[in-house]
Amino acid sequence: MLEIKDVDVYYGDLRALTEVSLTVNKGEIVTLIGSNGAGKSTTLRTICGFLRPASGVVRFSGQSLVTHAVHRIAEMGISMVTEEKRVFRDMTVFENLRLGAFMGKARKRKDETLDWVYKMSPVLQERSRQKAGTLSGGEQQMLLVGRALMSQPELLLLDEISFGLSPLLVKNLFKTIKEIHMSTGMTILLVEQNVHMALELADRAYVMESGAVVAEGQAADFLSSKQIKDAYFGVTTEECR
Amino acid sequence: MIAQIIMYGVIIGIFYALVAVGLSLLFGVMKYMNIAHGSFVVIGGYISFWLFNLLGIDPFLSIPFVLVIMFVIGLIVYGLVFSPLKRFAEGQRLGNSMLITFGLILVLDNLVAFLWTSDVKTITAPYSGQVIQLLGIRVPFTSLGVIGVTFAIIGILHLFLSRTYIGQSIKATAQDWEAASLLGININRTYLIACGISVALAGAAGTAVVLMYSISPYSGLEWMLISMIVLVFAGLGKIREVFLAGLALGLLEQLGVFLLGGHYRAVVGLVLFVLILILRPQGLFAK
Ligand SMILES: Nc1ncnc2c1ncn2[C@@H]1O[C@H](COP(=O)(O)OP(=O)(O)OP(=O)(O)O)[C@@H](O)[C@H]1O
Ligand SMILES: [Mg+2]
Numbered sequence: 001m002l003e004i005k006d007v008d009v010y011y012g013d014l015r016a017l018t019e020v021s022l023t024v025n026k027g028e029i030v031t032l033i034g035s036n037g038a039g040k041s042t043t044l045r046t047i048c049g050f051l052r053p054a055s056g057v058v059r060f061s062g063q064s065l066v067t068h069a070v071h072r073i074a075e076m077g078i079s080m081v082t083e084e085k086r087v088f089r090d091m092t093v094f095e096n097l098r099l100g101a102f103m104g105k106a107r108k109r110k111d112e113t114l115d116w117v118y119k120m121s122p123v124l125q126e127r128s129r130q131k132a133g134t135l136s137g138g139e140q141q142m143l144l145v146g147r148a149l150m151s152q153p154e155l156l157l158l159d160e161i162s163f164g165l166s167p168l169l170v171k172n173l174f175k176t177i178k179e180i181h182m183s184t185g186m187t188i189l190l191v192e193q194n195v196h197m198a199l200e201l202a203d204r205a206y207v208m209e210s211g212a213v214v215a216e217g218q219a220a221d222f223l224s225s226k227q228i229k230d231a232y233f234g235v236t237t238e239e240c241r
Numbered sequence: 242m243i244a245q246i247i248m249y250g251v252i253i254g255i256f257y258a259l260v261a262v263g264l265s266l267l268f269g270v271m272k273y274m275n276i277a278h279g280s281f282v283v284i285g286g287y288i289s290f291w292l293f294n295l296l297g298i299d300p301f302l303s304i305p306f307v308l309v310i311m312f313v314i315g316l317i318v319y320g321l322v323f324s325p326l327k328r329f330a331e332g333q334r335l336g337n338s339m340l341i342t343f344g345l346i347l348v349l350d351n352l353v354a355f356l357w358t359s360d361v362k363t364i365t366a367p368y369s370g371q372v373i374q375l376l377g378i379r380v381p382f383t384s385l386g387v388i389g390v391t392f393a394i395i396g397i398l399h400l401f402l403s404r405t406y407i408g409q410s411i412k413a414t415a416q417d418w419e420a421a422s423l424l425g426i427n428i429n430r431t432y433l434i435a436c437g438i439s440v441a442l443a444g445a446a447g448t449a450v451v452l453m454y455s456i457s458p459y460s461g462l463e464w465m466l467i468s469m470i471v472l473v474f475a476g477l478g479k480i481r482e483v484f485l486a487g488l489a490l491g492l493l494e495q496l497g498v499f500l501l502g503g504h505y506r507a508v509v510g511l512v513l514f515v516l517i518l519i520l521r522p523q524g525l526f527a528k
Contacts, residue, residue: 048423050419069422069427070419070422070423070428071422071424071425071426071427071428074422074423074424074425075425079423079424080423082419082420082423086417086419086420088412088413088416088417088420089416090412090416091409091412091413091416095403095409098409099409099410099413099421099424099426100424102406102409102410102424102425102426103424103425107406147424151424151425
């Protein structure tokens with residue numbers, strides 16, 4: 001469904017991605033892990049069209065993405081929750097969610113989707129009239145996921161949605177993601193610092209280091225192989241226990 | 242006396258809000274400054290003047306036409322003036338927008354002088370000069386009409402921004418254009434529409450100006466200054482606070498005129514402008 005091949009991306013003169021290749025198949029959950037500054041967010045921002053690859057291919061359902069504007073790529077069915085918490089603070093929770101269904105085909109079915117999002121996360125319904133800026137960190141994160149879902153994406157990109165949340169909140173958030181995946185079969189590409197939880201959720205994983213993909217495989221294999229675990233995220237996995 | 246200061250302050254203040262609201266919208270959404278805003282106010286006034294003189298359309302009734310014509314002009318301005326600014330890095334756009342719209346003033350003002358000569362123009366409608374007694378104070382009929390128009394326009398703008406998808410997409414773009422574009426919102430189109438609305442609002446203010454005062458080709462600067470002061474009062478880019486900011490300026494100005502005399506009317510605003518930039522750069526009403 002999503003195919004990235006030999007992609008190079010630069011920030012000015014600085015090369016942030018070197019020949020990155022990865023694929024995400026329909027219905028999969030794939031996780032992208034790696035230390036700070038490895039290039040995970042850069043990869044997602046390239047898929048969404050904020051960054052243009054200097055070379056390489058980015059294809060979604062057979063169509064090249066590299067010449068399209070961000071909103072065009074969104075219309076093609078890709079939705080992203082970015083690393084920075086980006087709710088529309090001065091708008092209510094409801095208004096945020098409604099904007100999620102801005103695009104034509106999602107707009108027609110926005111009432112159903114909204115019911116579904118509210119069911120998934122009742123706290124959003126309770127706070128629907130409240131300004132998004134007044135929500136707690138976990139609630140804002142839930143709102144961002146809900147807003148992304150309102151556009152009924154085919155591919156959902158999630159960038160460190162667990163960042164800054166308490167372990168309990170993270171657990172709930174991941175449970176919700178899992179439910180979404182189970183009920184819709186939505187394809188998800190997940191970037192996470194929380195390696196252990198990401199691997200438990202995902203089907204496959206890619207490991208990035210200094211702007212390149214250095215390993216890939218089944219998530220279960222990564223989880224069971226102590227060697228790989230220690231090599232790539234020794235500290236992090238310990239912390240997760 | 243106090244009652245009169247308050248009454249005139251409120252009337253002029255509400256009118257000031259109308260003058261400034263378009264500029265506030267433009268800055269809030271695009272983070273561009275349109276120094277030529279006052280010139281668009283003047284052009285709106287001339288269009289009303291023409292519609293009245295050539296076609297006999299009442300200035301209040303001409304406002305919808307002015308809005309439409311100025312909206313189209315705003316679209317053109319976006320395409321020719323603001324859209325090319327996207328080439329610049331984000332940090333340089335504000336400064337460049339000021340430079341290029343400063344140049345635009347020269348073009349517009351000379352165009353206006355060419356089209357309408359440099360004579361001072363005003364509209365004398367059948368009801369001009371009529372006054373109404375309000376709480377014992379004589380208030381010109383046109384001023385009350387302008388207040389009604391301002392409430393209607395700001396009310397409609399508010400409904401548009403909060404109730405329609407396009408309006409909501411404008412608000413979202415103003416807060417965070419990257420997040421908005423990820424939701425499938427076409428940022429360029431949003432900017433285009435916002436610029437059209439901004440110039441249309443300037444035009445409607447022009448109708449008010451030509452009714453309450455007069456216009457001439459080079460009088461845009463005065464309205465630009467008023468708009469800037471209101472914007473600084475409101476806090477840059479805050480649309481909702483513009484109404485209160487206009488009121489505040491109107492009242493303080495009238496108070497200044499009462500205490501210091503009419504010569505100092507403009508000075509009061511400018512002094513407050515500087516004071517607020519120094520003491521409360523986030524605006525009078527920020528929490
Ligand atoms: N806007 C930018 N301008 C210049 N360099 C940048 C920019 N954003 C990121 N970089 C650099 O690109 C590299 C990859 O950054 P990226 O944000 O993709 O990493 P990441 O894997 O998402 O890290 P993290 O886990 O901290 O989010 C880093 O070296 C970073 O310093
Ligand atoms: Mg990142």
